[in-house]
Amino acid sequence: MARKYIDNPNACSLxxxxxxxxxxxKPIILYLLSNGSMRFGMLNALIPTISKKVLTNQLKELENDGLLLRQSFAEIPPRVEYSLTEKAVxxxxxxxxxxxxxxxxYPEMDFEQCRIIENGKASVQQRV
Amino acid sequence: MARKYIDNPNACSLxxxxxxxxxxxKPIILYLLSNGSMRFGMLNALIPTISKKVLTNQLKELENDGLLLRQSFAEIPPRVEYSLTEKAVxxxxxxxxxxxxxxxxYPEMDFEQCRIIENGKASVQQRV
DNA sequence: AATAGTGGTAACCAAAAAGTAACTAATGGC
DNA sequence: GCCATTAGTTACTTTTTGGTTACCACTATT
Structure with a gap:
């Protein structure tokens, strides 16, 4: 095997x-935050099939990549608000x-709701 | 847990x-095919770190989703050309x-080359 | 008779991602 | 004293994805 890299700037930034x-x-999280900041619990409710562990993890990664701002308020019970950075906007x-x-x-697809099937994959209804 | 679906058409098509x-x-494959059709071996050469098994698999999925056209020529040795469909264009x-x-x-990143590190993740140089 | 060349496939294994359930801290309300 | 509340974390298991090696078909070339 010769090269060990992809040799094309456009492919590379992609x-x-x-x-x-x-x-x-991640795209759903960003999309849901597009109208303003939101609490952890709200995100979890709007994406009901993501587990807390994975949501926490995705939010952390988005924060590390500079797409999310995390504000934690010193209240009891805790409150944490997530919002988009300029980059994300x-x-x-x-x-x-x-x-x-x-x-x-895919005009034959019905995007009103994404049902989430057992294995966690999102699936979309065919339009009837 | 109440709902089992995401209840938002835009999030859903996303x-x-x-x-x-x-x-x-997949995005790299589509990008590389944007200038015309290409053979399996060429794709494999331009993405040197993908294994044949995985490349085959990705191509098959893209074909099933209507993004790629696969033309197989009855020659020896075999020739298979992949090209983008209208959907993909x-x-x-x-x-x-x-x-x-x-x-x-990410202006601090240098997108001239994506180095592919051990575990197969693509990584990009910081600009110095 | 052996080898090269192409586009795969099969069997097997390793690593990464994701799911589950239980648990935590700190306070307010009953 | 007990429960609810929120935003997680931890330990453990399952699922998914990806990688490796060997192999195949068929012909031309050496």
């Missing part, structure tokens, strides 16, 4: 973007385009 | 898009925006 947001949960129009693309490319 | 292209290799500007976003959001 790889980097997908390393940061290219998974099941710059990503919102692109997320919007990704969602528009799905609506156009 | 989830669907990420189910289709939201992983390490519609995604290219969005992929472009994702890569532009990384360049803007």
């Amino acid at each position: 790889v980097h973007t997908m390393n940061i947001i290219g998974n099941k949960w 710059g990503l919102l129009p692109v997320l919007r385009m990704l969602s528009d693309w799905a609506n156009e490319a | 989830v669907h898009t990420m189910n289709i292209i939201g992983n390490k290799w 519609g995604l290219l500007p969005v992929l472009r925006m994702l890569s532009d976003w990384a360049n803007e959001a």
Whole structure:
């Protein structure tokens, strides 16, 4: 095996973007925060099938990559608010385009609700 | 746990898009095919760190989701050409925006090459 | 007769990601 | 004294993903 790297700046920044947001949960988290900050528990309620462990982990990674701001208030019971950074706001129009693309490319799909099936994968109804 | 689904059409189509292209290799594959069709071996050479098994698998999934066309020629040795469908072409500007976003959001990164480190994760140099 | 070349597949194994259930701290209300 | 509340953490298990090696078909070349 010769090369040990991908030798193309555009592919490369794309790889980097997908390393940061290219998974099941992160785009939804960013999307849900697009109208303002939200508490941990609220995010967990709006994405009912994510486990607390994984949500915590995704939020931590997004924070480390500079996409989320985490504000913890010294109250009892605790309150933690998550909000988007400027970096993340710059990503919102692109997320919007990704969602528009799905609506156009898969008109037979019904995107009113994503049912979450047993193994945790999101699945979408066929339109009848 | 109450709801078993995500109750938001926009989040939902976004989830669907990420189910289709939201992983390490698929965006690169689509990007590399943006200038025309390419053979299996060429793709494998341009993404030197993907294993044949995984490449085969990703190509199959992309074909099933209607993003790739696979043409197999009855020659010896075999020749198989992969190319983008219309659906996939519609995604290219969005992929472009994702890569532009990384360049803007992480100016300290050097996207000339993605080095691939031991565990297969792509990593990018810091600019010095 | 052996080898190269292409696009795979099969069996097997390792690593990463994700799920589950129980537990914590600190306070207010009953 | 007991329970509820919130945002987690911990330990453990399961699922998913990815990697490795060997192998195949079929022909041309050496």
